[in-house]
Amino acid sequence: MYRYDEYDHAFVAERVAQFRDQVKRRLAGEITEDEFKPLRLQNGLYLQLHAYMLRIAIPYGTLSSKQMRTLAHIARRYDRGYGHFTTRQNLQFNWIKLEDAPDALADLAKAEMHAIQTSGNCIRNTTADHWAGVAIDEIEDPRIWCEIIRQWSTVHPEFSFLPRKFKIAVTGSPNDRAAVRVHDIGLRMLRDENGEPGFEVIVGGGLGRTPMIGKTIRPFLPKQHLLSYLEAILRVYNRYGRRDNIYKARIKILVHEIGAEEMRRQVEEEWEGLRDGALDLPADVVAGIGRHFAPPRYQPQPTIATETERLRFENRDFALWLRSNVVAHRQPGHAIVNLSLKPEGGPPGDASAAQMDAVADLADAYSCGEIRVTHEQNLVLPHVAVADLPAVWRGLTLIGFATPNLGLVSDIIACPGLDYCALANARAIPVAQRISQHFADLARQHDIGELKIKISGCINACGHHHVGHIGILGVDKNGTEFYQITLGGHAGDDVSLGSILGPAVPADQVVEAIDSLVRTYLAVRQDGERFLDTYRRVGNTPFKERLYATA
Incomplete structure (x- = not known):
């Protein structure tokens, strides 16, 4: 994995010192909360419902054991003894005291970690396939390219104040395990007709208030041009992205409004002035970064133990x-x-x-x-x-981490929801807990098979409900929590957005509603179909009829 060099150490240490002074001035009343807010957000510190939340960057989801122990230390010393791993491969601490935040960041820096660009209208933590470097179907380790993107994008002077936050995902495999088509930019590695690896470049995906599937604007990009092409995309977005309306500020809205072909034309035109220039990646530079991700020295092992x-x-x-x-x-x-x-x-x-x-x-x-x-x-x-x-x-x-439920009905994604988040309309965690308890029988879970439930407490979709086989969205109706259900979402290669099934159901009926959907699936599935396959074959009607007949 990547290790900090002298520049990284100096940069992170200076940022900690700056933030320590900013917090000191805030606590002394020398700056207001409005003045302090952009400073704390640049260091991953949010003010939530009950306390400050600190979001720690875990670049492309890779941790050393030392770094994991540092996170445990932060949890014990500065939080309430636990942390929450997120859908951006980061970790959040939900009970940080403002006066402790600089010390927490200083402790993180000792383990080569930080919280920079985990918030704000900048390029956020680039995510990758969590099996990177070890997957049998992999073309190349995507973490090498994620690290290159990290170094390029960190406090980039042109892209630190974009119209809106910006998220990039990279997969090195033909089987997408990084949800690349629902990111602002998705990069999927593939080979050209000569067997050379490069990237399919996908732009304009995203979830939230207006979910959209990204469009391919370049079917094949040679690896050495990665940064210059990304720079071209970001320049076009920075130039034309909406800054007058937060709900229309993401690049997906720009792509939707001008069309994928016009977006491609604009990017290619911008790229002509950048390609074969300073941003091109020399092979020796890529190889040097690649050495940080060389596989460990495996000891010979029997294939059958x-x-x-x-x-x-x-x-x-x-x-x-x-x-x-x-x-x-x-x-x-x-x-x-x-x-x-x-x-x-x-x-x-x-x-x-x-x-x-x-x-x-x-x-x-x-x-x-x-x-x-x-x-x-x-x-x-x-x-x-x-x-x-x-x-x-x-x-x-x-x-308690050996539950055999990966990809099954109790392997639920859920955002913090109204228990923590100031933006949420409804709770997400208790709903996930109740569904998990209802389907606790592992034999039943394995009989049901692959079924991905994803829950968001508001339309911002931090729980990725739009791409859940069953998606659950918390909504507020006159101060009462209801939950809207979608079916048929998927984040993999054959990506799809879920369709709303019908009226939202009250909080006390959510578990029964999910049970009804599962029973319907079991009644109509054929030849061991997955839930998603069955839904795509039969559509909404049988699920809707059964759910609302019994609601």
């Missing part, structure tokens, strides 16, 4: 965990282990300080000291020997 196979046949819980949470690795004798942060009845994405420390210990013992954060609010140990799977499973079971 006796203890693992024995336990698979003897222990049903272990067998379910292998089936649900463990996937193939590109290195023979190894596996990718997915940690579920969705225990029965637990807040999705939360981890206590003790759990973070335990994950760091497991990473050191069994995963070359490396951890990943997923955009579905789970964690990954990317380098586990097949022979070590029983030990890892036992360790995860002790801390």
